[in-house]
Amino acid sequence: ALTNIVWAPLSEGLDSVSLSANWMWPCKNPGEDARLYKAVEACSRFACELGINIPTGKDSLSMTQKYGDEKVYSPGTVIISAGAEVSDVKKVVSPVLVRDARTAVYYIDFSFDALSLGGSAFAQSLGKVGCQAPTVQDSEYFASAFNAIQQLISEGLILAGHDISAGGMITALLEMNFANTEGGLEVKLDKLPEKDLIKILFSENPGVLIQVKDRKAVEKILEEAGVGYAVVGHPCSERHILVSKDGAEYLFGIDHLRDVWFSSSYLLDRKQSGEAQAKARFLNYKEQPLHYHFGKSFTGKMEQYGISADRRKPSGIKAAIIREKGVNGDREMAYSLYLAGFDVKDVHMTDLISGRETLEDVNMIVYCGGFSNSDVLGSAKGWAGGFLWNEKAKKALDDFYARPDTLSLGICNGCQLMVELGLLTPDHEEKPRMLHNDSHKFESQFLGLTIPKNNSVMFGSLSGDKLGIWVAHGEGKFSFPYELDKYNVIAQYSYDAYPANPNGSPCAVAGIASADGRHLAMMPHLERAIFPWQWGYYPGNRKDDEISPWIEAFVNARKWVENIKK
Template identity: 40%
Template sequence: PKGAEIDIRSIVVGDHTLSVLEIWGAEYQEQDALLVKPESRSLLESLCERERVSMAVIGTIDGCGKIVLIDSAAMEHAKINGLPPPTPVEDLELEKVLGDMPQKTFEFKRVSLVSEPLDIAPGVTIMDALKRVLSLPSICSKRFLTTKVDRCVTGLVAQQQTVGPLQLPLADVAVIAQTYTDLTGGACAIGEQPAKGLLNPKAMARLAVGEALTNLVWAKVSSLSDVKASGNWMYAAKLDGEGADMYDAAVALADCMIQLGIAIDGGKDSLSMAAQCDGEVVKAPGNLVISAYVTCPDITLTVTPDLKLGNDGVLLHIDLGKGKRRLGGSALAQAFDQIGNDCPDIDDVPYLKKAFEAVQELLSQRLISAGHDISDGGLIVSVLEMAFAGNCGVKLNIDSEDSGLLQALFAEELGLLLEVHLKDLSVVKQKLEAGGISANVIGQVTASPDIELVVDGRLHLKEKTSDLRDIWEETSFQLEGLQRLKSCVRLEKEGLKHRTSPSWSLSFTPKFTDEKLLTASSKPKVAIIREEGSNGDREMAAAFYAAGFEPWDITMSDLLAGKSSLEEYRGIAFVGGFSYADVLDSAKGWAASIRFNQPLIQQFQNFYNRPDTFSLGVCNGCQLMALLGWVPGSDVGSSLGSGGDMSQPRFIHNESGRFECRFTSVSIGTSPAIMFKGMEGSTLGIWSAHGEGRAFFPDENVLASVVNSNLAPVRYCDDANNITEVYPFNPNGSPLGIAALCSPDGRHLAMMPHPERCFMMWQYPWYPKEWQLEKCGPSPWLRMFQNAREWCL
């Protein structure tokens, strides 16, 4: 260990009354320590100044082998008062901390487990069981979690939580792209089986790995041997039985991963999962969460659970439990307030490895149209989820193999479900058999949205897909009612019953930008302007670059310091994000930094008035352009016109009362907007992610003028392409479905949705197969940026 001298008073604090101990011992959550060469100090300081990040040099490496903590304030006080210099606050020899430490010894006591067989009344029907199981928080829709977080930021998200035409939260694997210009990326999937740990900690650990892999398998990965994982342990390890259980689970986990050829390279331990409450010990069940991650050679080969083939689809079941149907620790057991005694497990780890590799080969050859893992809820729940996501039906014909009806349907033995085309069935089965994998046909996909279940030749269930989906969604909607406006929750809940696939249509064919424009030695320059808290700058730069522009990263601090000028740019783009954390409402802090700085506002107005310039504002940038009065413009009614700020249209809090992230439908109408030339008449999907996107017109005359002058080029629409104000098709409640505003001359455009986050088809979470577009190709939204490039010629 080298050692260093650190001055406690060099650390930046907001409260100067903090003691030395408080500063030194505080667990800062948002601070980083960097080790830099002395010659790099000025570079780091300039970067921090540009990004408005506070930094301080707090010490130097001196080779003393100790951490010497000094208090320069105390030293200065002693000097002024003629006192001897104080001793260091801390003088710690690093060898004592980082050297060879004696190993700790733990002594665990085992506690024998007492369990009872599952006891469910013989009269319980499949529908009775499904009503209970589908309502469990662990099984039900996770809509209450997914719509309130930004799932598209960076524009590198190739697979997020939602899938299918209705965008239901059922994705098995997360996939991100490495770059905007290639198809390589990375995949991540999670596995956890806490209820199984109550019965068999060893099986729980193996199943957690198995679930992570049966989720990960739907993304094409470089190799199973490349898979690494993070293991997060949560146990009350000091209590009798718990530490021993965790040890057993850890040994089982290691043995399983060695057989699979994968490894854990990090993780976190929470080993104090117990507390005293009213004289008794309350503990959390022991748990292990496996987060597996790996590189992807082609992100477009990812398969999602939504059924896609209609009457041409066949369902295949790969049974990783090899015929065993153990119900212990299952969702069915939980639904009847039991645990059971017979725990599922991975009895043949090499078979799991072979199945993973066989499915990966099928992905490479694009022979699988949909896939899903079997875990929580068992076979029946997994099949239903695939039908829910595809908004279609299934005819299931299952052989219980004398295991019992409930066991055949609800046992949570690991497995894989594959939808393949009828014409490919024999080829797929042959390839699986060649890999040593057995697969059984268990059903036929149907275009009609009905679920039919036959077990051992007897009909046990015949229900509408939407009715079963309503049960699955009910718990989520109840939780939603606690988070957003209840009337909005009711609208979405009732509307979901009648949803159809969006009937999008294009008035043009998307194409890549001409190579001559991309390789030109001189390109029009566009300033990608961001403020403190912006987060959409990189995807905006990528979209403009893909259209043949030369994008420049410009911060507001660059403009304020005079390090950059708008005079040299043909276009500017105000990006999305949360400038100044939206504490003054969206974009108000950003607008104030421009409007209340006379030289800066003059520079922006000069740019706005130049006839050879254009501007685009998205999300936070859209809100900014409204507050600057750039849209719809002084001639129509804005802060720059006679009505002043009181007449300026702006964007306010969503009607639902919270942030909304959705892949929503919009219609592009006739308008003067230069960026929508040739796109009129198209209806298509686009990412929308904002908390304050509702267009507000203080002056009704301005709204009328905007509509009559066609200055609202983008409107939210429903599945039938009708412009709408109905939630959730209109995610914020904007009047007349207004999603964008432009200036009368069409040069300045502000829109709340994010075209820059979906300018490639792999960024689209779903699109109709009638479009016949390749996932590796450009999306319709690239045309926007190409139009701007063409206008600059």
């Protein structure tokens, strides 16, 4: 937990951290209570020595199952979660290796203990557990190493980092390269005193790997903190990891081992999605890299759009977020609208049904993502019924869409609602439908979206852009009763094939708009990607961007309302 959270800049370093302990143990069986006592004592002592607390947790102490006259014991386990206040989310270190031959990869041991393989993934892969597991011999040294990494992060000296945990150093080195499509590492381990290469590569002693460029500055901070280090590698152009130790060399193909690493997901996918979809995902996951194209006029600065995160005065341009029970994307959407210059109203379906809200004073309404009515009637079916079978709510909606000065946006569950109500294609006798994903499961991932040339109010200026975005849905496949040219497509996934097309929509359609471009519905969540730090991957050459291109869609909506109200 601690070597994972170390990559985020914490407001007060290690002192910021609080832990949560989830104990799962087959108590009241011979020897188990004593083992639990020792484990709790060790955990408590280590936390006290580090000066951090464990204020909460959960106990499951009846982990025993009886079958006839026999008992099955769950192995005693504690899961530790770490939490802390982050001082600057933009400085969080990514585990993705930067392709720069002038940089170096350092190994920093946190354990101050001899390398051992007990309990490691390597040992378990051989059907063994071992008898000697790695531990932390010096808590004070661990704290010094932790805070030294924190200082390096705060000063912007770490380009990439990965903790050594399940799988050991070799797994960490490989995972730092998996997200890239080119390049690899040359790793030289001669400076490590351990002679057993297996222990070096596969032991899971607490430690980290960091990629740095300013070696002098990094080494100065580590030495002042009394933290040991070793330079173990440099990026190379070849797509492999070349490991050398005392004259022996071992070559590991990154792409081949990435397939091995991914194969367990493939085996699970076969059970969830069937052979065809599982195989498609396995064959395509490396063949669908993210490609971005930002508009030439995009600067990444808020001042470009005349917006400020510190705005306190109302603008007079009102937008309403319409919620049903189970909707959960309203806070992110409200902030996106507010940042773009809207004054945002919170409207619940009960407000519309009772007549307390008529939408007469708003120019834009937004239906957010979530799971309205827990999807028990199907995605957005119950939400749609709230409009169709309640006179006052239906009148408020009909009156709103009859006005020429209105906009609307539906995201995810809101998209399903707009399609179900036929709000985007009112002139069509037969409306589109939203079907279950072809994978038969909920899809949550970060992927590429292409904005084709379109006339929509929100996306028109983004035509030609290729951007990253999040999806999170189980019923996101568009089904169109007419030819595609009868619909105003405003967003498409960047690839036709699964998994980059997460639901199997025809022509990779991700969103459509009304014919006049005023009303828009899409499955991906642009409100979850308005800041660079929200993206799963943001271009490394745009580190100074304050905002992502997605904010432009909301600003376009606000400007349209301003112009029409003049």
